[in-house]
Amino acid sequence: MNNHALITTDNLIKKFPVGKGWFTALNKINLTINEGEFCGLVGPSGSGKTTLLNIIGSLDIPTEGDAHVLGQSISGLTIKKAAALRNHHLGFIFQTYNLLPVYTVYENVELPLLLLKMSANERKKAVLQSLEWVGLLDKIKSRPAQLSGGECQRVSIARAMVKQPKLVLADEPTANLDAKNSHNILKTMEKLNSELKTTFLFATHDEKVIQYLQRKISLDDGRVVSDESTSSH
Amino acid sequence: MIRFIINGLLRDHHRSLFPIIIVSIGVWITVFMQAYLTGVLGDMVDTTARFSTGHVKIMSRAFAENKDQIPNDLALMGVEQIMADMQSEYPEMTWVKRISFGGLLDIPNSEGETRSQAPVMGLGIDLLSPGSTEIHTMNVAKSVVRGRMPEKPGEILISDLLAEKLDVNLGDAATLLSSTMYGSMTMHNFTVVGTIKFGIMAMDRGAIIVDVNDVQLALNMEDAAGGILGYLPNRIYDDNTAKEIVERFNLQYDDVDDEFAPVMGKLVELSSLGDYLNYAGSVTGIMVLIFVVIMSIVLWNAGLLGGLRRYGEVGIRLAIGEPKGHIYRSLIYESVFIGLVGSVIGTGLGLGCAYWLQVKGLDISAFMKSSNMMMPNIFRAAITEETYYIGFYPGLFSTVLGTMLSGVGIYKRQTAQLFKELEV
Ligand SMILES: Nc1ncnc2c1ncn2[C@@H]1O[C@H](COP(=O)(O)OP(=O)(O)O)[C@@H](O)[C@H]1O
Numbered sequence: 067m068n069n070h071a072l073i074t075t076d077n078l079i080k081k082f083p084v085g086k087g088w089f090t091a092l093n094k095i096n097l098t099i100n101e102g103e104f105c106g107l108v109g110p111s112g113s114g115k116t117t118l119l120n121i122i123g124s125l126d127i128p129t130e131g132d133a134h135v136l137g138q139s140i141s142g143l144t145i146k147k148a149a150a151l152r153n154h155h156l157g158f159i160f161q162t163y164n165l166l167p168v169y170t171v172y173e174n175v176e177l178p179l180l181l182l183k184m185s186a187n188e189r190k191k192a193v194l195q196s197l198e199w200v201g202l203l204d205k206i207k208s209r210p211a212q213l214s215g216g217e218c219q220r221v222s223i224a225r226a227m228v229k230q231p232k233l234v235l236a237d238e239p240t241a242n243l244d245a246k247n248s249h250n251i252l253k254t255m256e257k258l259n260s261e262l263k264t265t266f267l268f269a270t271h272d273e274k275v276i277q278y279l280q281r282k283i284s285l286d287d288g289r290v291v292s293d294e295s296t297s298s299h
Numbered sequence: 300m301i302r303f304i305i306n307g308l309l310r311d312h313h314r315s316l317f318p319i320i321i322v323s324i325g326v327w328i329t330v331f332m333q334a335y336l337t338g339v340l341g342d343m344v345d346t347t348a349r350f351s352t353g354h355v356k357i358m359s360r361a362f363a364e365n366k367d368q369i370p371n372d373l374a375l376m377g378v379e380q381i382m383a384d385m386q387s388e389y390p391e392m393t394w395v396k397r398i399s400f401g402g403l404l405d406i407p408n409s410e411g412e413t414r415s416q417a418p419v420m421g422l423g424i425d426l427l428s429p430g431s432t433e434i435h436t437m438n439v440a441k442s443v444v445r446g447r448m449p450e451k452p453g454e455i456l457i458s459d460l461l462a463e464k465l466d467v468n469l470g471d472a473a474t475l476l477s478s479t480m481y482g483s484m485t486m487h488n489f490t491v492v493g494t495i496k497f498g499i500m501a502m503d504r505g506a507i508i509v510d511v512n513d514v515q516l517a518l519n520m521e522d523a524a525g526g527i528l529g530y531l532p533n534r535i536y537d538d539n540t541a542k543e544i545v546e547r548f549n550l551q552y553d554d555v556d557d558e559f560a561p562v563m564g565k566l567v568e569l570s571s572l573g574d575y576l577n578y579a580g581s582v583t584g585i586m587v588l589i590f591v592v593i594m595s596i597v598l599w600n601a602g603l604l605g606g607l608r609r610y611g612e613v614g615i616r617l618a619i620g621e622p623k624g625h626i627y628r629s630l631i632y633e634s635v636f637i638g639l640v641g642s643v644i645g646t647g648l649g650l651g652c653a654y655w656l657q658v659k660g661l662d663i664s665a666f667m668k669s670s671n672m673m674m675p676n677i678f679r680a681a682i683t684e685e686t687y688y689i690g691f692y693p694g695l696f697s698t699v700l701g702t703m704l705s706g707v708g709i710y711k712r713q714t715a716q717l718f719k720e721l722e723v
């Protein structure tokens with residue numbers, strides 16, 4: 067049954083040292099997320115969404131238990147292997163876009179490809195393709211400062227998508243956007259999910275995002291309190 | 300990736316401009332100081348060689364031991380023979396005899412009474428024999444301020460300052476009171492035919508220039524001299540060659556037990572210049588080191604500030620799977636680029652200033668009033684091969700070191716920790 071499982075966690079625990087003791091941010095998380103899902107971690111602020119997303123994204127490691135992403139054990143990864151996993155298979159989208167201000171839209175999207183052994187031509191094709199998906203072909207020469215927030219977030223989606231990763235992790239991607247732009251980028255991601263079968267995992271407490279999710283995994287106090295799939299609309 | 304780095308540098312002036320300015324300034328000063336020190340020391344060596352020690356110098360052992368007192372009673376004997384021997388053994392070199400002497404110069408009035416009087420430092424050099432190189436060596440002809448060069452025995456030049464002090468006119472008689480080689484008082488009459496200014500305070504204060512044969516005559520020093528000076532071919536001092544010649548010469552007299560036996564020494568031993576030359580070598584080294592340290596610290600801090608500004612960039616590069624080491628290395632490539640650009644600019648500026656000082660010179664005679672050093676009154680820089688590359692040491696070391704220090708945070712911290720810091 068694990069054939070299509072992209073992410074599994076078993077009894078995943080994450081504790082942070084606080085003062086003399088420990089704060090348990092994630093408490094025995096058991097989840098399976100399959101390829102092609104469009105799902106989200108939802109819950110109030112401080113419930114552990116980002117912590118879980120970072121572990122799945124191999125930016126952090128579990129304290130106990132483990133997570134497997136694309137068949138690789140996160141707690142067993144060396145720093146190098148973790149970087150390689152991110153480089154080849156994962157895309158990240160952040161609340162604050164994290165675009166590099168001195169580079170153009172085109173260069174920002176190209177950045178992840180510079181680490182891969184790709185010819186300039188292949189890179190160009192991939193970058194233009196990715197920018198077409200998010201509808202920004204007319205802005206390739208602009209700098210981030212010349213773009214609206216919605217456009218910036220679309221650039222960062224293009225950057226996450228440019229190497230056509232298996233999994234995109236999006237942490238509060240709409241937090242800085244107005245309603246119209248939020249819907250806009252969600253629709254874009256929904257389309258990419260259905261056309262390219264890219265798996266999306268969100269961390270959000272934004273109703274506008276939640277209404278698009280096909281599966282809502284609710285966290286509270288570091289535990290999964292509900293896990294419901296909705297038939298897509 | 301290289302293009303990515305270069306674009307970043309070109310577009311983000313905070314990243315490139317400040318460090319390049321710092322590096323340029325440091326390199327500029329280093330390059331200029333190197334040229335300046337080389338020039339000044341080169342001039343000092345040259346002046347000392349010309350006026351005082353030659354490249355090598357033969358004296359009697361006893362004279363050499365007390366050479367600061369110019370003890371002409373211990374002068375070297377058999378000078379003509381030694382000179383002839385040396386000339387045939389080293390035909391490429393130039394060998395000349397010189398006599399320094401002290402005395403009192405007395406200017407009589409028309410009745411033969413003393414009009415004015417002053418202690419003088421005399422220098423006897425070959426002024427009159429045809430083909431003498433001494434006039435050129437000491438730049439005598441060009442240093443004449445008033446009057447002319449001596450043309451026959453008995454004619455002398457005196458320093459322009461001294462002439463003024465003694466109120467001497469061209470053609471006036473002057474009597475030298477001194478002691479002979481054997482210790483008795485002697486008086487000798489000369490005619491002042493010119494005044495002279497060498498541009499070396501130690502000489503210009505009170506020197507008289509006399510033909511060396513006249514001095515031999517006046518001081519009863521037949522076939523004797525204070526020293527025989529040897530100049531290497533092309534008049535360029537080379538310590539190793541000088542050393543060889545000295546060793547070879549002194550070997551001949553190794554087991555002669557005679558305080559009047561000749562002994563040879565080389566320029567750096569005979570003057571205090573040996574110390575200066577060593578000192579200059581280490582000064583340049585120390586200077587480069589100091590600039591490396593200072594600029595590294597400045598660039599380290601600049602790098603830390605720059606790093607704060609670039610947290611977002613580091614975060615996203617980590618997130619897209621760039622290994623930490625790769626990011627660290629790319630920061631170092633950036634610094635190499637900055638170091639190179641800064642070094643090129645700084646070297647250009649330094650060379651420009653050095654060139655200016657090489658051509659124009661800096662007149663320091665005001666500070667040399669009481670100096671006894673054989674040092675020209677005008678400092679000039681000298682651009683050497685080293686001037687072109689020395690600045691690259693501090694330029695590159697400091698940028699790379701500064702970046703390594705400021706970037707170490709990326710290495711030390713855990714990815715997760717870094718990432719958390721980046722998030723906010
Ligand atoms: N590095 C850390 N050290 C200590 N506590 C942390 C650290 N990171 C997160 N936490 C705590 O873990 C809890 C979950 O954080 P987080 O996953 O960021 O929540 P969410 O993204 O759901 O808002 C919070 O209470 C937070 O204070």
Ligand SMILES: [Mg+2]
Pocket residue numbers: 115116117237269
């Ligand atoms: Mg969060």
